[in-house]
Every structure is written in structure tokens, then in C-alpha cells.
Amino acid sequence: MCGIVAALAARNVQGILLEGLKRLEYRGYDSAGMAVLNAAGELARQRAKGKVAALEEKLEQGALTGRIGIAHTRWATHGKPSEVNAHPHLARERLAIVHNGIIENFEPLKRELEADGVVFESETDTEVVAHLIDRAFRHRDSANQDGGETGDLLAAVRATLDRIDGAYALAVMHADAPREIVGARKGSPLVVGVGIDENFLASDALALLQVTDRFIYLQEGDVVRLSDVNGIEIFAADGQPAERPVHTYEHGDSAASRGEYRHFMLKEIHEQPAVIAATLEGRLSGSHVLESSFGVGARALFDQVKQVHIVACGTSYHAGMVARYWLEKLAGLPTQVEVASEYRYREVVVPENTLFVTLSQSGETADTLAALRYAKSRADSLDEHGGQGYLGTLAICNVPGSSLTRESDLALMTQAGPEIGVASTKAFTTQLVALMLLTLSLRKTRGDERETALVQALRGLPAVLDSALAMDGPIAQLSEAFAEKHHALFLGRGTQFPIALEGALKLKEISYIHAEAYPAGELKHGPLALVDADMPVVAVAPNDELLEKLKSNLQEVRARGGELFVFADEGVALTAADNLRVLHVPPVDELLAPIVYTLPLQLLSYHVAVLKGTDVDQPRNLAKSVTVE
Numbered sequence: 001m002c003g004i005v006a007a008l009a010a011r012n013v014q015g016i017l018l019e020g021l022k023r024l025e026y027r028g029y030d031s032a033g034m035a036v037l038n039a040a041g042e043l044a045r046q047r048a049k050g051k052v053a054a055l056e057e058k059l060e061q062g063a064l065t066g067r068i069g070i071a072h073t074r075w076a077t078h079g080k081p082s083e084v085n086a087h088p089h090l091a092r093e094r095l096a097i098v099h100n101g102i103i104e105n106f107e108p109l110k111r112e113l114e115a116d117g118v119v120f121e122s123e124t125d126t127e128v129v130a131h132l133i134d135r136a137f138r139h140r141d142s143a144n145q146d147g148g149e150t151g152d153l154l155a156a157v158r159a160t161l162d163r164i165d166g167a168y169a170l171a172v173m174h175a176d177a178p179r180e181i182v183g184a185r186k187g188s189p190l191v192v193g194v195g196i197d198e199n200f201l202a203s204d205a206l207a208l209l210q211v212t213d214r215f216i217y218l219q220e221g222d223v224v225r226l227s228d229v230n231g232i233e234i235f236a237a238d239g240q241p242a243e244r245p246v247h248t249y250e251h252g253d254s255a256a257s258r259g260e261y262r263h264f265m266l267k268e269i270h271e272q273p274a275v276i277a278a279t280l281e282g283r284l285s286g287s288h289v290l291e292s293s294f295g296v297g298a299r300a301l302f303d304q305v306k307q308v309h310i311v312a313c314g315t316s317y318h319a320g321m322v323a324r325y326w327l328e329k330l331a332g333l334p335t336q337v338e339v340a341s342e343y344r345y346r347e348v349v350v351p352e353n354t355l356f357v358t359l360s361q362s363g364e365t366a367d368t369l370a371a372l373r374y375a376k377s378r379a380d381s382l383d384e385h386g387g388q389g390y391l392g393t394l395a396i397c398n399v400p401g402s403s404l405t406r407e408s409d410l411a412l413m414t415q416a417g418p419e420i421g422v423a424s425t426k427a428f429t430t431q432l433v434a435l436m437l438l439t440l441s442l443r444k445t446r447g448d449e450r451e452t453a454l455v456q457a458l459r460g461l462p463a464v465l466d467s468a469l470a471m472d473g474p475i476a477q478l479s480e481a482f483a484e485k486h487h488a489l490f491l492g493r494g495t496q497f498p499i500a501l502e503g504a505l506k507l508k509e510i511s512y513i514h515a516e517a518y519p520a521g522e523l524k525h526g527p528l529a530l531v532d533a534d535m536p537v538v539a540v541a542p543n544d545e546l547l548e549k550l551k552s553n554l555q556e557v558r559a560r561g562g563e564l565f566v567f568a569d570e571g572v573a574l575t576a577a578d579n580l581r582v583l584h585v586p587p588v589d590e591l592l593a594p595i596v597y598t599l600p601l602q603l604l605s606y607h608v609a610v611l612k613g614t615d616v617d618q619p620r621n622l623a624k625s626v627t628v629e
């Protein structure tokens, strides 16, 4: 998705903005641009289609010099990826704006401006906002010439926001308000970076870690003005000045570098033992899950829960699917799991005492956020079928201060640290750990042998994951069998079915090989027709109660000449043969097996993508944090 960086400093800001854009590259984008106000009081701009490196080349030819500036990486929504559609957009060469999100009513506004004589340069919705703000600014300016108010950028932005519908985070500067940047957020994240005698805005704190570790996470509807005179001024949605806490970023800046690894994805796969240990830290005591793990009020709420609804997107949705098996088996709670883009438009019937849970790495995914708001809108009302409102809302999330955590009653933070690779890896496995903590906390019987055994297994999990990572070499070899293929099939049963789905998603995302996953028992109801020597079939086969059934499904594949790759526990009696390759995964409590089996599948997709030479960390067409619907 798009990224924003803005800086108001006493030094030249080109380097700060460029570094910020590089740090935002992981979010996925197709063009980049920058504008600064130079010493002559003029806006100077450079934009380029493609990577930030292309913009950097242009800046080498024509550097931008100024102490105030805004910059952007664009992920096309309105209008194709091109230099002319890249941000910043200008109005009359006096105002510059960068914007994330979508302006839904831009067409009538554009017609209105065109009728007023405005000629548009781009196809974007953003340029409409540029001209609207500029027009509002000038009207105030002319009022000033008549003896009225001064040209007030903040007031002009506010007046414009009243007219636009949709989601946005934006940053605006004006040549006639030379030491001010105004930012606003609604539906898209924006943070203020607090420096010493210099301040910044960005859509993601990571973009600014080279200049500060202190951040203010703006809230929905906030408008902020950075200026030399008053520093940082924040105004809430009602226009009143607002105090927002300053947070110190605690993950250090190492997350922004690949270190010894060739790709962020590989680094993040290898971080999993450590980040899972961090996610468990302070949440286990002796043989049970600490009551305080889910925050104040959680226990009283959990005691009343009779059902669970889980809503998420993509990889996070797969984590929810695993949790359904756990919640039903261990806690006896009927559980429904749904993708947010479907849930939010459905007439959901909410049974009595239902807990609503969202899962999200970023905490800013537009559909998941909308689903939470929809769930909350029903919290206190009975629906026409006698359904209730939700008992409460819980977010399991990786980004502190994100919208999802702020708007939920309860939040459990995973401790994966910043995830830069677009393909989610460590965020997924830490979500699974958090969901196991939730499952144990929701059980009516607590402190029993099952809980003790699982808590013990959770403590041992980082070590098991370390051994699973040792499969890297054999998996790299195995990946050669996939690199030339066009399709692949993933099979699993029970909790391993969502892991098969996740394995297939990873493979298609980063290697562009078409991959599908099926519950193994479904094979003969259709997909078996696809199986031949050109269709590699991956099966996840821990030593669980469904193993014997899975083995029969595997025979069905072999009998049709399919090439099988089985990830199995050492205890599983399967001998490698011509069209059957077996990779042993370290043993673990069967309920935690989905976490362990995820790692070899991540490594497989990684190595296939490397062999194919795709852009592993920023696969085509994808964005890290999907803040538009």
C-alpha cells in the first residue's frame, strides 16, 4: 500500500525523506515521489515510476534542497502506475499533497472543480483534494486581503475534509505557509515522529526510525499541524485541541535491515523461535496461562463466553481457522471463522454471549477494521431474529497503537516485531501462539493436566522451531522439483488443513506458481482429476489421530502417478520411494504441530521463489498492509 513521509526540520530534508521511502518499500508500491519547498519559496518535485531507486537516480541528476518536504510511495488505485499519477500532487505549483487511501466522492468534486476552471494533470482522486484545499486556502487568503483571516492551511484542510468521503491519511504543504505541514488521518494510519527541533509524519513508524524513536499515533479523525512556532498541535475530530501520548519505539532499528540474510522473509522465518518466546514471555506462570495476559476485565468477560466469532484476512484468517479446531476441542466453544470482506457485508446472527475476535498483523487492514466496527455497532442491540450483540471484542495484533487495538475492548499484542517481507511468516506463528493462549484462557476447566502439558509444550516450542529451521538445506534441494512447475497441490487434515492453505498461499504469493490446498479427504471429490506427474502434491502429516486416513489419501495420489512430498513426524512409517519424498519434522504435542509444520512450508516457498528469481520481499501486485477495501 501507499506510504507517506514528511519532514519539517532546520536541515535539508531530502535525505530523510528518501531514507523514509526506502524503509516503506516493503509495503508494496509502483511509483514514488518527493516535493520540497526550496529557498526561493518554490515547490520543487521529482517523481518516478517503479522503485525508489528510480527516484533516487533522478534526485542524483536534480537534487531537491529544502528544510520542509513530503514524499510518497504509491500503490495504484485510481489511475495506472505512471509518473504523472505519482504523488506528490500539486495545485497551482503552490500546494503539494501526498495521500494514502481512497476518496470515494472524487468524481462529483472533480466535476465541480473543472467547472471552476481547474485543469487536472493526473487521473488520481488525490489531485482533487489538492485543488480543494488550495481553493479553501485562497478564499481565506483573499478574505485576508479584505482584512479578514490569514491564509490558514489547517483551516483549509479541515474545510476540505468536511467535503470528502472515504479513507485517507494525508500530508499537505503550501508555499504560502512556508513552515507548516498539515496531516490528517481517517481510515489510514499516520504517526507523528517527535524529534528535537524537528518533527515528522509517516504512515508507519518504521519510516522514521533513522531520525527518532518517539512517536504519537494519531487517532481516527485527528488533524495535526507541524510548525516552527508551535511544534506539534493535534486536533481531534470535533476540532478541539487534543493531547496524545508519546510512545517510545521499543524494537530498535535492526528490524529495518536484513542483517546476514539475503531477504527479509528469510530473516523473519529464522526469527520465529525468538519472537515466539517473546510472545510467551510474561504470559505463562508455572503450569498455566496468566490471567493478566489479556488485560484488565478479560477474566470476567471470558467467564461468560459461550461462542467465538473470529474475523481476519489472508494469512491471519488461516490462523483463525486453526484456532477453531483448538477452541472447539479444548474449550468446547462453538467457533465461527470468516474472512472480513465477507463478514462485514453479511447479516450476521450473533448468538448469546459471543466473543468477537479479530486477527491482524498490521491492525490497519481496512476490511478487518470495518468488520470490527460492524460487530461493535451491533453490541447493544437485539437483531430481528432475536440475536444478541457481542459480549466484547478482542484484537490479536502485532502493531502497538494500531486502529484495531485501540478500537477493541481487549488486545493481546503478538511480539513478532516489525514484519517487512510482504508474505507474512512470523506474524502468523505468533498469532497461533496467542490463539493457543486464548484457547487455554477460555477453558472452563483450568489448571488441569491438559493445560499443564500444553503450557510445557509451549515453553519448549522455540527449541522445536530451532530444529525445524535445520530443515533448510534439504528443503532448498527439494525446491528444485517445484521451480519449473506451474501448479501445486497442498493437502492436510484437521488443524493441518489451514496450514496446507497457508503453504499454498505462500507459494503462490512469492513464486507465482498456482497452488491450491484441500482437506485431504476432499481429494477424491474433484481435485484428484488434476493429479499427474506435472502436479507436485505436498502433504502435511504429523503423527496425529488423522494420520491413517491421510495415508490412504496419499495412496490415492501415488496410484495416479502424482509426485508426493510429505512433511511428516519421524514416527510416521512412510518410506521414500520413486515418486514419494519424505521430510522429517521434529516431533511436538499434536496440538502445537500446526505451528511447527508452518516453518518447512515457508522455507519451501522461499527457496522456490529464489530459484525462480522473483522479488521475494515485494512480490508483484501485493502490498503489506491493505488499508483500502
Ligand code: F6R
Pocket: 313, 314, 315, 316, 317, 359, 360, 361, 362, 363, 364, 365, 368, 422, 423, 424, 425, 505, 509, 624, 625, 626
Ligand atoms: C499473506 C499476507 C496477507 C495478510 C492479510 C491480512 O502473506 O500477508 O494475506 O495476512 O493481508 O493482513 P493483516 O494481518 O495485517 O490484517
